[in-house]
Amino acid sequence: MDEAITLSVRDLSTSFFSEKGEVKAVDHVSFDVPHGSIVGLVGESGCGKSMTARSIMKLLKYPGKIVGGEILLEGRDLAPLGEGDMSLIRGEEIAMIFQEPMTSLNPVVPVGKQVQEAILQHRKISREEAKKKVLHMLEIVGISEPEKRYRCYPHELSGGLRQRVMIAMAMICRPKLLIADEPTTALDVTVEAQILELLRELRDTIGTSIILISHNLGVIAQLCDYVYVMYAGQVVEQAPVLELFDNPSHPYTRGLMDSVRSLRRGDEKLSTIPGAVPNLLRLPQGCRFAPRCPMAGEDCRRCPPELSRVGEGHLARCPYARR
Amino acid sequence: MLLNIGKRILQALVVLIGVALLIFIMLRIVPGNAIITMMGEHANPEAIERMTAELGLDKPFYVQFYTYITGALRGDFGTSYSLHVSVSSLIAQAFPNTVCLALSAAVVAWLIGIVCGIIAAIKENSLLDRLFMGFSLFGVSMPVFMVAMVLQYFFAYKLGWFDISGVSDWRGFVLPAIALGWNSAGSIARLTRSTLVEVLQEDYIDTARAKGRRRMGVILFHALRNSMLPVITMMAVQLSSLLSGAVICETIFSINGIGRLAVDAISGRDIPLLQGTILLSTALVILGNLVADCLYSVLDPRVRKGD
Incomplete structure (x- = not known):
C-alpha cells in the first residue's frame, strides 16, 4: 500500500434499487487522493459525483446501497463497516461539507454548540476546553468576533459565514480527508473565492487532503491538483489539472471546455453539448456518451470503451481520445 | 418578549369581553324563557314579573351586560338560577x-x-x-x-x-x-x-x-x-x-x-351558570394558545428573532 495515498477508491459501485429497477448511480469508479492534495470530481448534475462522496461517507439515503468495490482510507477498507464503526470515522478521519449552508445547520441550535458537538463526539475533553478549541477554530476559518458568533443561530449569519462554520465543524478534529460537495455553489462569486482560498489554506496548514466536488470547471482549475471527470456514473477522463486543461482528450471534457470558452469569448451562440444525460435506468449499450458524441462511430455504440492511457497520468474512456 | 406577552394578554382580554357579549346576546335570543322554566309553566304572572325584576332582567340590555361584565372582572359571575349559589363557587367545586x-x-x-x-x-x-x-x-x-x-x-x-x-x-x-x-x-x-x-x-x-x-x-x-x-x-x-x-x-x-x-x-336554562362555564372555556383556550406561542418562541430562535 502506498503510504502517500490518503484515500484510494477501487471499483466503487453504488446503486439505487427503485421500483423501476436498479439505478447505477456510481459504476466502477476508481480514484486516488494523494496525501495533502486536492482532487476534483467534475461533471453535470446527476453524473454521480455527489453519490460517490456519500458512498465514501456511507451516508447514502434509502434505497441507495454500495454494491461493490473498496474504499481504502490509508489502507483500511470502509466498505464493509457498519454504522457504529463509521460513526467513529465520520468527523474524526473523514469530514464533509455540503452544498447548502442555509439548510445544513440545525436552525434551533447555536452554531458554536454545533461545532463543539463535533469535537466532543470524538475527544474526551471538558466542555470549556472544547469551547476554547471551537473559538480558536472559528478564528482560523476567518470568523471575526468568534465569542459573539458562537452564540448566534444559523439564521443570524450570512451564507458565507455559515459555510465557514460548516468548514470549522468539519476541520475541528483535523481529519485526514475533507469532502467538499459543491461548497460554493450556493454562494456569490466574491464569497466563493474567499471560501476556496480558505480550503487551500487549510490544506496547507493542517495537511488535510480534499476531495472537491463541483460542476464548475473554473473552481476546479483554481484549486485542484488532479481532476476526475465523471459522466453517467463513470469516470470518463482523469489527469493532473494542467494537463487536463491544456489537453482535454475525451469528447465530453472538450465539450464542457468549449462551452466555458465560448462563454468567456462572449460568442453570440453559446457552444453546448447537444442532447441530455442518459437515463440511468436505460443506459446505452456501448459508450454512455455516444448518443451525444460528435465522433461516435458504430463500434462506440456497440461495445463500451475502457479507460486508456493518453499521456503521463492521463487516462480517457474513449478510443478516439486526442493524444 | 415580555412586551409581546403583555400585548397578547391585553388582546386576550378584548377577545374575552367580545365572547362574553356574544354569549350574552345568544342566550337572550334563543327561544324560551328562563324564568318560566325555573318557576314552572303555571306560575303566577305577578310572581314571574317580580322574579324578572329581582334578577334585573327587565333592565335594558346594555345595562345588564355592563353589570355582568363589571361583576365578572371582579370574579363575580352571578348566582345560579337553579342552584341558588354563586356561579364562581360552583365552578370552583x-x-x-x-x-x-x-x-x-x-x-x-x-x-x-x-x-x-x-x-x-x-x-x-x-x-x-x-x-x-x-x-x-x-x-x-x-x-x-x-x-x-x-x-x-x-x-x-x-x-x-x-x-x-x-x-x-x-x-x-x-x-x-x-x-x-x-x-x-x-x-x-x-x-x-x-x-x-x-x-x-x-x-x-x-x-x-x-x-x-x-x-x-x-x-x-x-x-x-x-x-x-x-x-x-x-x-x-x-x-x-x-x-x-x-x-x-x-x-x-x-x-x-x-x-x-x-x-x-x-x-336547566341556568343562564348565569352557562355563561360562566363558556367564559371559562374561552379563557382556557386563549390561555392555551398563549402558552403554545411562548413555548414556541423559547424553542425556536427564529420566532424569537421576530419579536
Whole structure:
C-alpha cells in the first residue's frame, strides 16, 4: 500500500434499487487522493459525483446501497463497516461539507454548540476546553468576533459565514480527508473565492487532503491538483489539472471546455453539448456518451470503451481520445 | 418578549369581553324563557314579573351586560338560577375534578402518542409503523363515548378492576383518562410521526451524521427538537380544550366537572351558570394558545428573532 495515498477508491459501485429497477448511480469508479492534495470530481448534475462522496461517507439515503468495490482510507477498507464503526470515522478521519449552508445547520441550535458537538463526539475533553478549541477554530476559518458568533443561530449569519462554520465543524478534529460537495455553489462569486482560498489554506496548514466536488470547471482549475471527470456514473477522463486543461482528450471534457470558452469569448451562440444525460435506468449499450458524441462511430455504440492511457497520468474512456 | 406577552394578554382580554357579549346576546335570543322554566309553566304572572325584576332582567340590555361584565372582572359571575349559589363557587367545586381528568388524559395521550409517533417515524414503513398508525387511526376516529363504554364494559363490569362511574379515589380517573386521552393520543402520534419523518430528511441531519453522531444522538438532539415544534402547539391547544370540560366523558363516568356543569346549565336554562362555564372555556383556550406561542418562541430562535 502506498503510504502517500490518503484515500484510494477501487471499483466503487453504488446503486439505487427503485421500483423501476436498479439505478447505477456510481459504476466502477476508481480514484486516488494523494496525501495533502486536492482532487476534483467534475461533471453535470446527476453524473454521480455527489453519490460517490456519500458512498465514501456511507451516508447514502434509502434505497441507495454500495454494491461493490473498496474504499481504502490509508489502507483500511470502509466498505464493509457498519454504522457504529463509521460513526467513529465520520468527523474524526473523514469530514464533509455540503452544498447548502442555509439548510445544513440545525436552525434551533447555536452554531458554536454545533461545532463543539463535533469535537466532543470524538475527544474526551471538558466542555470549556472544547469551547476554547471551537473559538480558536472559528478564528482560523476567518470568523471575526468568534465569542459573539458562537452564540448566534444559523439564521443570524450570512451564507458565507455559515459555510465557514460548516468548514470549522468539519476541520475541528483535523481529519485526514475533507469532502467538499459543491461548497460554493450556493454562494456569490466574491464569497466563493474567499471560501476556496480558505480550503487551500487549510490544506496547507493542517495537511488535510480534499476531495472537491463541483460542476464548475473554473473552481476546479483554481484549486485542484488532479481532476476526475465523471459522466453517467463513470469516470470518463482523469489527469493532473494542467494537463487536463491544456489537453482535454475525451469528447465530453472538450465539450464542457468549449462551452466555458465560448462563454468567456462572449460568442453570440453559446457552444453546448447537444442532447441530455442518459437515463440511468436505460443506459446505452456501448459508450454512455455516444448518443451525444460528435465522433461516435458504430463500434462506440456497440461495445463500451475502457479507460486508456493518453499521456503521463492521463487516462480517457474513449478510443478516439486526442493524444 | 415580555412586551409581546403583555400585548397578547391585553388582546386576550378584548377577545374575552367580545365572547362574553356574544354569549350574552345568544342566550337572550334563543327561544324560551328562563324564568318560566325555573318557576314552572303555571306560575303566577305577578310572581314571574317580580322574579324578572329581582334578577334585573327587565333592565335594558346594555345595562345588564355592563353589570355582568363589571361583576365578572371582579370574579363575580352571578348566582345560579337553579342552584341558588354563586356561579364562581360552583365552578370552583367542579374545576379540580376536570383538572384531574384533563391532566391524566393528557399524560396518557402524550406519552402514548409521542412514543408511538417517534417509533413509527424511526421505523418508517415497517410493520410496527403500520400497526401504530392503524391504531392511531382508531384513536382519531373512534368517538369518546364508544371508547368509554367499551372500557366500562370490560374493565369495570367484566373484570371489576375499576368502578363503573364516580370518582372516590384516583382509580376512578383511570378509565375516563384513557377514554378521553385515546383520541388525543391518536392525533399526537400521527403528527409526531409525520413531522419527524420530514425532519429526518433535512440536510442538517446529514451534517450531524457526518460529524459522527450516532443514530439515537441524531434523533434526540437534532431531529426531535425541530419536529416537536408543531406537536407542542397541538398539545397546548389539546390541554386547554380538555381543561374546559369533557362533556361526554364526564357525563358517562358521572364526574362532577365543568362539562357536567355546562350540561346541567343548558338543561336547566341556568343562564348565569352557562355563561360562566363558556367564559371559562374561552379563557382556557386563549390561555392555551398563549402558552403554545411562548413555548414556541423559547424553542425556536427564529420566532424569537421576530419579536
